[in-house]
Amino acid sequence: xxxxxxxxxxxxxxxxxxxxxxxxxxxxxxxxxxxxxxxxxxxxxxxxxxxxxxxxxxxxxxxxxxxxxxxxxxxxxxxxxxxxxxxxxxxxxxxxxxxxxxxxxxxxxxxxxxxxxxxxxxxxxxxxxxxxxxxxxxxxxxxxxxxxxxxxxxxxxxxxxxxxxxxxxxxxxxxxxxxxxxxxxxxxxxxxxxxxxxxxxxxxxxxxxxxxxxxxxxxxxxxxxxxxxxxxxxxxxxxxxxxxxxxxxxxxxxxxxxxxxxxxxxxxxxxxxxxxxxxxxxxxxxxxxxxxxxxxxxxxxxxxxxxxxxxxxxxxxxxxxxxxxxxxxxxxxxxxxxxxxxxxxxxxxxxxxxxxxxxxxxxxxxxxxxxxxxxxxxxxxxxxxxxxxxxxxxxxxxxxxxxxxxxxxxxxxxxxxxxxxxxxxxxxxxxxxxxxxxxxxxxxxxxxxxxxxxxxxxxxxxxxxxxxxxxxxxxxxxxxxxxxxxxxxxxxxxxxxxxxxxxxxxxxxxxxxxxxxxxxxxxxxxxxxxxxxxxxxxxxxxxxxxxxxxxxxxxxxxxxxxxxxxxxxxxxxxxxxxxxxxxxxxxxxxxxxxxxxxxxxxxxxxxxxxxxxxxxxxxxxxxxxxxxxxxxxxxxxxxx
Amino acid sequence: xxxxxxxxxxxxxxxxxxxxxxxxxxxxxxxxxxxxxxxxxxxxxxxxxxxxxxxxxxxxxxxxxxxxxxxxxxxxxxxxxxxxxxxxxxxxxxxxxxxxxxxxxxxxxxxxxxxxxxxxxxxxxxxxxxxxxxxxxxxxxxxxxxxxxxxxxxxxxxxxxxxxxxxxxxxxxxxxxxxxxxxxxxxxxxx
Amino acid sequence: xxxxxxxxxxxxxxxxxxxxxxxxxxxxxxxxxxxxxxxxxxxxxxxxxxxxxxxxxxxxxxxxxxxxxxxxxxxxxxxxxxxxxxxxxxxxxxxxxxxxx
Numbered sequence: 001x002x003x004x005x006x007x008x009x010x011x012x013x014x015x016x017x018x019x020x021x022x023x024x025x026x027x028x029x030x031x032x033x034x035x036x037x038x039x040x041x042x043x044x045x046x047x048x049x050x051x052x053x054x055x056x057x058x059x060x061x062x063x064x065x066x067x068x069x070x071x072x073x074x075x076x077x078x079x080x081x082x083x084x085x086x087x088x089x090x091x092x093x094x095x096x097x098x099x100x101x102x103x104x105x106x107x108x109x110x111x112x113x114x115x116x117x118x119x120x121x122x123x124x125x126x127x128x129x130x131x132x133x134x135x136x137x138x139x140x141x142x143x144x145x146x147x148x149x150x151x152x153x154x155x156x157x158x159x160x161x162x163x164x165x166x167x168x169x170x171x172x173x174x175x176x177x178x179x180x181x182x183x184x185x186x187x188x189x190x191x192x193x194x195x196x197x198x199x200x201x202x203x204x205x206x207x208x209x210x211x212x213x214x215x216x217x218x219x220x221x222x223x224x225x226x227x228x229x230x231x232x233x234x235x236x237x238x239x240x241x242x243x244x245x246x247x248x249x250x251x252x253x254x255x256x257x258x259x260x261x262x263x264x265x266x267x268x269x270x271x272x273x274x275x276x277x278x279x280x281x282x283x284x285x286x287x288x289x290x291x292x293x294x295x296x297x298x299x300x301x302x303x304x305x306x307x308x309x310x311x312x313x314x315x316x317x318x319x320x321x322x323x324x325x326x327x328x329x330x331x332x333x334x335x336x337x338x339x340x341x342x343x344x345x346x347x348x349x350x351x352x353x354x355x356x357x358x359x360x361x362x363x364x365x366x367x368x369x370x371x372x373x374x375x376x377x378x379x380x381x382x383x384x385x386x387x388x389x390x391x392x393x394x395x396x397x398x399x400x401x402x403x404x405x406x407x408x409x410x411x412x413x414x415x416x417x418x419x420x421x422x423x424x425x426x427x428x429x430x431x432x433x434x435x436x437x438x439x440x441x442x443x444x445x446x447x448x449x450x451x452x453x454x455x456x457x458x459x460x461x462x463x464x465x466x467x468x469x470x471x472x473x474x475x476x477x478x479x480x481x482x483x484x485x486x487x488x489x490x491x492x493x494x495x496x497x498x499x500x501x502x503x504x505x506x507x508x509x510x511x512x513x514x515x516x517x518x519x520x521x522x523x524x525x526x527x528x529x530x531x532x533x534x535x536x537x538x539x540x541x542x543x544x545x546x547x548x549x550x551x552x553x554x555x556x557x558x559x560x561x562x563x564x565x566x567x568x569x570x571x572x573x574x575x576x577x578x579x580x581x582x583x584x585x586x587x588x589x590x591x592x593x594x595x596x597x598x599x600x601x602x603x604x605x606x607x608x609x610x611x612x613x614x615x616x617x618x619x620x621x622x623x624x625x626x627x628x629x630x631x632x633x634x635x636x637x638x639x640x
Numbered sequence: 641x642x643x644x645x646x647x648x649x650x651x652x653x654x655x656x657x658x659x660x661x662x663x664x665x666x667x668x669x670x671x672x673x674x675x676x677x678x679x680x681x682x683x684x685x686x687x688x689x690x691x692x693x694x695x696x697x698x699x700x701x702x703x704x705x706x707x708x709x710x711x712x713x714x715x716x717x718x719x720x721x722x723x724x725x726x727x728x729x730x731x732x733x734x735x736x737x738x739x740x741x742x743x744x745x746x747x748x749x750x751x752x753x754x755x756x757x758x759x760x761x762x763x764x765x766x767x768x769x770x771x772x773x774x775x776x777x778x779x780x781x782x783x784x785x786x787x788x789x790x791x792x793x794x795x796x797x798x799x800x801x802x803x804x805x806x807x808x809x810x811x812x813x814x815x816x817x818x819x820x821x822x823x824x825x826x827x828x829x830x831x
Numbered sequence: 832x833x834x835x836x837x838x839x840x841x842x843x844x845x846x847x848x849x850x851x852x853x854x855x856x857x858x859x860x861x862x863x864x865x866x867x868x869x870x871x872x873x874x875x876x877x878x879x880x881x882x883x884x885x886x887x888x889x890x891x892x893x894x895x896x897x898x899x900x901x902x903x904x905x906x907x908x909x910x911x912x913x914x915x916x917x918x919x920x921x922x923x924x925x926x927x928x929x930x931x932x
Contacts, residue, residue: 598928605855608735615742622746647834651842658846658869662853667861674865681872684839688883690891697875700898705868705905709861712909716861716916729856736851740844740873747877748840775888776895787899794903801910 001052001060005081008045008089009128011038012096016121019114027113032104035117039100039124043093046086053086054477061134068137075195080134083481087329087474088131088261091336094459095253096124101456102344103245105449106351116156116243123149127254131261136185136195139262143181143226146255147174153250154242166238173235177225181262184218187211201268209273216269216276219262227259227313230287234547236310237294240302244347247302252309252343253336260313260332263320267482271323281321281402285410285417288314290544292420296427297540299525300357301346304428308383309339311417315398318410324401325482330474331394338382338390338464344457345376349432352446353439359428360524361444364437368446371454373433375461380429382464384422384506393468396502401487403498418502419509426513434518441524646687654680667713675706692769839880846873860915860922864908871901 015035022028049060060081068075081089100120107113126149130142148171155167189195191211192203204212223229228236239251250256263270263280270277288311295307312335319328352369353362366373382389385396395418402411439446448454475484488495531537542548595606624631657677661670678701685694776784813821850873853866875894882890916922 599925600927601855601858601924605732605735608739608851608855612735612739612742615739615746619742619745644834647838654842655845655849658849661865661869662849662857662862667859670862670865674868677869678872681876684842684876685879688839688879690879690882690894693875693879693891693894696895696898700902701868701872705902708905708909709864712913713861715913716922732852732855733848736848736855737844739851740847743847744840744844744877747881748836771888772891772895775892780892783896787896790903791899791906794906798906798910801907802913 001049001081002062004045004048005060005062005079005132006064008042008049008093009079009125009132011042011045012121012124012128014038016118016125019118019121022114023118025114026111029104031114031117032100032107035121036097036100036104039093039097039121042124042128043097046089046093049081050086050090053081053083054473057480072193073189075135075137077138078134078196079132079138080197081132083478084261084264084329085131087333087478088257089128091257091333092124092127092131092254094463095336095340096120096127096249098456098460099245099249099340099344102248102347102453103243105453105456106245106347107243108450110243112156116153119149119152119156120246120249123153123250123255127258130258134197136188136197136200139265140178140181140185143178143222143258146250146258147171147178147226150174150239150250150255153246154239156242156246160241163241166235166241170235170239173232174225177222177232180218180220180225181222184215184222187215187218191215197265201266204269204272212269212273213276216266216273219266219269220276220280223259223262224283225259226262227256227317228310229259229283229313229317230290231546233287233291233310234543234550237303237306237543240300240306244302244343244350247306248340248343248347251306252339256309256313257316257332257336260316260320260328263317264325264329264482267320267323267325270320271483274323277321277323278407279321281318281407281410284314284317284319284321285402285413286314287311288318288417289413289420290314292417292424294540294543295424296420297537299360299541301349301359301428301432302343302357304359304424305339305342305346308342308421308425309335311421312339312383312395314417315395315414318414319398319401322401322405322407322410323483324398324405324485324487326475326478326484327394327397327401327487329478329482330471331398333474334382334390334394334464334467337460337467338379341375341379341457341460341464342383344453344460345372345379348372348449348453349376349446351449353444356439356442356444358524359431360438360522361442362432362439363435363522364433365439365446366433367437369433369448371448373429375454375457376433377429378461379464380425383425384510385418385502386506387503388465388468390464390467392503393471396499397471397487399502400498404487415502415505419505422506422509423513426510427517430514430517431522434514435522436520438522438524643687646683650680650683650687653677654684667716671706671709671713674709675702678702678706690768692772836880836884840877843873843877843880846876849873858924860912860924863924864905864912867904868901871897 012035015038018038019031019035022031052058052060062079064077064079066074067077100117103116103120107116110116123146126142126145128142130139130146133139133142151167151171154170155164157163158167185195188200191207192200194200194203225232236251236256240247242251270280291307291310291314295304295311298304298307312331316328316331316335319325319331348369349362349365349372350357352365352372356362378389382391385391399411399414399418402408402414475486525532539545595602654677657673657680660673661677664670664673679698682694682697682702685691685697847870850866850869853869854863857863857866875897878890878894878897880890882888882894912922915927919926
């Protein structure tokens with residue numbers, strides 16, 4: 001089993017290094033194929049581990065090597081495969097394998113083909129380290145690793161100003177949050193003396209409540225950054241500057257769920273501090289509706305899906321915050337499948353439309369791209385949570401959990417969000433695939449994607465449809481570790497009313513979206529219609545003016561402050577000091593160059609001078625040591 | 641009294657000889673003055689009772705070293721005046737004096753502090769040569785052997801260095817041949 | 832008028848500084864060698880004097896080794912000097928500037 005663990009972990013790294021060898025050379029198909037195959041190997045290994053964990057109910061725990069031992073600090077490179085991490089491993093390897101194969105087609109004409117695969121595999125490796133580590137330090141390494149790879153992949157098209165900007169934004173926002181997480185980790189070490197999960201969590205019940213609250217808050221700050229929760233959410237939408245497979249893999253299925261993973265992994269901690277959990281749940285509910293509202297009006301397919309991701313992450317945090325950790329993990333898994341599928345479908349559309357992203361400029365693409373249409377529609381159905389697709393089982397479970405836990409406000413918010421989700425999902429479906437063929441106005445010639453790309457997407461489609469049926473076996477597996485709370489509404493009538501009500505509400509939203517956006521009157525918005533002038537539309541399309549707020553009140557003052565420091569402190573103090581030191585040395589050298597005239601008699605003179613100097617030093621020190629007691633006496637008399 | 645007279649006389653002579661050595665512009669004068677100075681120094685050794693050292697001083701310095709210098713000078717054109725550097729005389733003298741004083745201070749500091757004692761005290765009743773023989777071949781045997789090896793090495797290196805092309809005589813060669821040889825040598829140097 | 836150790840040390844100092852002056856102001860290499868001989872001899876005097884006044888033979892031993900070193904130095908130094916003279920036809924110190932930085 002250890003071998004399998006190492007295989008699952010290191011196969012992506014090998015692939016990444018292999019692709020990096022060809023990093024600077026033009027496209028070589030072999031890099032894409034090799035990295036995909038190695039990920040396939042990783043997937044197979046993970047699957048075997050999954051089966052092992054399910055059948056035996058045991059963990060696989062290895063300690064590869066010692067990383068840090070200093071005093072009491074002992075941090076090994078340890079890896080654990082338990083029910084939680086094996087779920088994450090399956091999600092990561094499966095989605096990344098699909099995305100790798102898909103990307104062979106998607107990045108077909110790109111100059112940075114090899115570089116792309118190197119980064120992508122490196123990301124998978126970091127993610128595997130993140131989920132498999134058995135201690136907080138390893139988790140943090142993976143955490144930073146995925147951040148780095150995310151930066152490299154968002155800014156993959158570094159020629160584009162906006163891409164590099166988005167990459168830096170994502171990186172910097174994550175650093176801010178990581179500081180919080182780092183403090184949390186320090187607090188854990190400070191108070192428990194270990195970073196190993198099981199030892200740290202075992203020591204936690206003995207700690208003071210206030211300490212635990214601080215640890216929980218700081219860890220959650222880290223999770224907020226990575227999972228793009230309010231107020232650190234702006235980077236996720238901008239991260240869509242990266243290639244679409246990246247968005248599918250990193251910014252929908254895996255990396256952004258790391259925050260949820262962290263909370264689930266620390267469930268023993270959060271179980272001790274229910275107030276923080278409630279805060280997490282409230283924030284999650286807020287983000288869910290907040291992001292969904294922004295998705296309603298956005299005119300960029302990828303951004304709509306990104307907001308939808310944000311919204312779904314909010315759902316997961318609600319579940320995690322309310323203590324329904326297994327539900328959160330389940331939704332994480334199901335969401336990964338259909339969201340990755342949606343993104344890859346969007347990638348197909350973009351490919352067909354020469355990277356055009358405005359759905360208003362499309363319409364009627366369904367005739368040309370039938371398979372993509374079907375896939376995206378089914379993924380959207382799954383996202384909306386219609387029976388019997390995956391989303392129904394996972395998302396409705398969160399609603400039920402909120403209802404059973406009697407957090408009715410959260411429940412209502414989530415219910416409304418479910419309707420919004422259905423509406424915006426089918427808004428873009430309708431705009432892209434149905435209605436008038438508006439793309440003809442703009443001179444596009446859409447075409448369906450390569451066959452193998454569609455085939456690569458099919459496992460995700462399958463899982464998006466059937467993932468819900470794993471619920472029971474999954475429940476049995478995961479609850480070995482996580483608290484086994486079943487969320488059932490006891491009264492059958494209430495149950496049916498709520499379930500059917502939700503379903504009907506969602507279906508109504510879908511029909512409304514179809515009706516509104518399939519009509520022939522849909523035009524490319526030009527800022528004249530009454531809706532576009534309304535206050536709410538402006539508020540939403542400008543993302544509640546939050547990016548502008550950040551720009552005006554955080555970025556600009558900070559820039560001005562930096563300018564002041566640059567001009568007055570750095571240039572006049574730091575630079576001047578450094579230059580001064582350099583100048584002194586330079587001038588000394590310039591003046592003492594005369595010594596090195598090469599004339600031996602001059603050198604002899606210097607030699608004698610040096611001899612005199614050294615001998616005088618010897619005499620002075622000799623006298624000083626001889627009379628040290630007297631010197632000390634004099635010095636103490638002077639008050640030194 | 642006799643000792644004092646001898647000390648001052650030889651001091652004067654030694655200083656005078658060495659002064660001539662470092663100031664004269666004639667290499668031959670310098671050599672002669674140096675040889676004389678060496679012999680006068682041996683006088684101090686005799687005064688101090690280090691008879692063997694005095695004898696060695698005369699034999700090695702006045703005999704071997706000076707003879708070596710004399711032979712060496714045959715290779716050089718010693719008839720012309722040696723040109724001296726123009727430099728700051730006071731600086732040179734000052735530096736030299738300072739260095740000398742410091743060296744002596746450091747060497748004599750333990751003596752002044754009187755915290756040294758004799759490791760190998762003179763044996764009563766034995767002659768100086770006998771004493772030296774006893775110490776040199778017991779306690780200082782290894783350094784002595786090493787010094788012997790060093791002298792051998794020096795001898796061989798002297799022969800090897802100076803002995804190259806000794807078969808050629810510049811006086812017997814024509815000017816053209818000499819020029820050719822020089823050019824060839826220069827080429828080698830350049831290479 | 833007793834001649835003490837200090838007299839010898841003063842003499843040694845004077846000779847040493849004469850030697851150092853020679854080292855510094857001579858530019859003929861042969862003269863430089865002469866000056867070094869003076870340096871070594873001045874030190875020998877102090878060794879012998881200290882040996883005498885402290886009744887210890889170590890000083891004389893040192894003087895022996897100094898003489899041995901002086902002899903080797905002359906042999907090697909003169910050899911090098913001859914080689915240099917044959918090559919450059921001069922033993923002027925100012926002409927040796929290949930160590931110019």
